[in-house]
Amino acid sequence: MQPHSGPQVLDSTAIADAAGLREAGYWLHLVRAVEAAGRRLYLQGRLPGSFYDGYGQEATAVGAGLALAPRDIACPVIRDLAVHLIRGITPAEVLRHYLGKAGGPMDGRDGNVHIGSFERGTIPMISHLPEMLPVCMGVALSRMRRGEASAALGFCGDGSSSGGVFHETLNLAAVWKAPLVVIVERNRFAYMTPEDKYLAVPEIAARAAGYGIRSWSGDGNDVLEVRSLVGAALEHARSGGGPALVELFTYRMHGHGAHDDQRYVPPGELEAWALRDPLLRWHELAVEQLGWTAADQQALEARVASEVAAAVEDALAAPYPDPDGLAASVFAQ
């Protein structure tokens, strides 16, 4: 990497990249701040259940979210809050949802990572992983049948790549040439279990050959690389090339949830991966490509801090949903 040396004349591609890099920086900082606020509310005893964050994996969700086209459908999972934010769920809605308040996209019927807004392009996951992979595939298939260009972006962890539905879905998608991109977030843990207890191959992407589909793998902590790989995979799927598997290497820096003290993590791993933090990586790129200054950084952090503070205030003040509506929610009329 070259150190930044004064103003540069940018060509049009570089200008587009510069805008994209700025945008990615905003989402990276926003999702980290929203999640920090959520963890804080949990630790203060004000947030029921637990809080599940993607600290250290933000570049995967941000890069993937930015690669989506408007009529693509995504099903993010536990570490992918940024995808929901990019698709239009606001920080206030996220925190209302986590607090079990009215006005979240699930209106208190569900909580924590089970969030989504179908009309804005995400499907709320169920807890069972990776059950949502075929569901988002079905949405994109339905859109393609109507002549719309659409791909499905389904997320799963390396842990849930062990489940039967993962294999069933990739085979079915391959047979149907369905527009499905599966992102495997290689974050090294399935809750408390390290990957050597659930994985016998060095690369999950290598399984793609067994289904006869395309695969990509890359650095999940580099937001531009993620956007580029996922963008290529989505375009491949949208243009009739069939499904694709994208494995993104990252690391789960926090516990499974805020209740998890990570006592099972081998010494030294967190420190080593902290050096590869996706926000630091982004900052290096921003300095290099945008001439990003300390003042720019302060302004960005102040912007997201004020947005998140307003969201926290909104969510804490929001009312709880009315239980009288529960019975009528069971069936569509």
Place this chain on the structure above:
Amino acid sequence: MSDTVTYVEAIRLALRTALGDDERVLVLGEDVGGGGGAFRATAGLQEEFGEQRVIDTPICESAFTGAAVGMALDGMRPVVEFQFSDFLTSGMNAIVNTAAKMHFRHGLGVPLVIRAPAAGGFAGGPFHSQNPEAWFLRTPGLKVACPATAEDAGLLLGAAIADPNPVLFFEQKSLYTRVKGEFTYDSSAPLSGAAVRRPGSDVTIVSYGATLHLALTAAEGLADEGIDCEVVDLRVLCPLDFDTVAASVEKTGRCVIAHEDYPDYGVAAELAARLAGELFRALDAPVGRVGARFWPIPFSPPLEQATLPTAEGIAEAVRELARF
């Protein structure tokens, strides 16, 4: 009569009508295309509507049911065939967790029909003979239908396809070619409502599915003994038409519930509890329950016969109540 069809022909004609009337309707499942379905319920449909509307799947119930949930979320009307209702366990999450809870969690209807051939009596053994409706009846968000006649096979399937919710549609293998009736299709028909199949004044027999025919046989025999039975066919198990059951029991004061599923923890248990709780004063006798014995459905024909309910078993339960 030219428009008399068997139960399975009514299913096929209902699918054909739905496919023809509504572009959003799709049929998918194992062997449904060129194979025409294990019970021939989809025979000829792929030839007529093409591979994009009548879709063969690999053996992967979780994946193809999940895909159908996604299609339904996006406005299609998928009709999924499970080859045997016993195999519903392989698609359970997509049904009871993803589809059933989507409207409650997120306000989105999932207009999905799952056709599942159920019932035993033909040496199918433990994995091709089950009646798993109770697994689904205690899942809020699912509707459950179980037609007993060829008319209802067509009528209720059309209603299920038109319904904005996930519907489990339990076809009765033992009735596929055994009962006949007029093909009836009306997509505006309600997916609800029990029917009185035989009026009577002494004892109410509540039944559904294949066992309804055993109940009617029992009622005919009991008439010769001077016991006049009213036979109620539930038709749709959720939503349950308890009013029709209650009106009958108010009149007779006695009730036997008979179905092929286990009476333990199932429809009969639920109805018995509601009758005891809501019609205690109308009852002149305890509520009787008849169903499969509480063990897996065995393969060997004499063992299976000793397990499943019979017309004589229903008649004996009625006689016992009539003595009160």
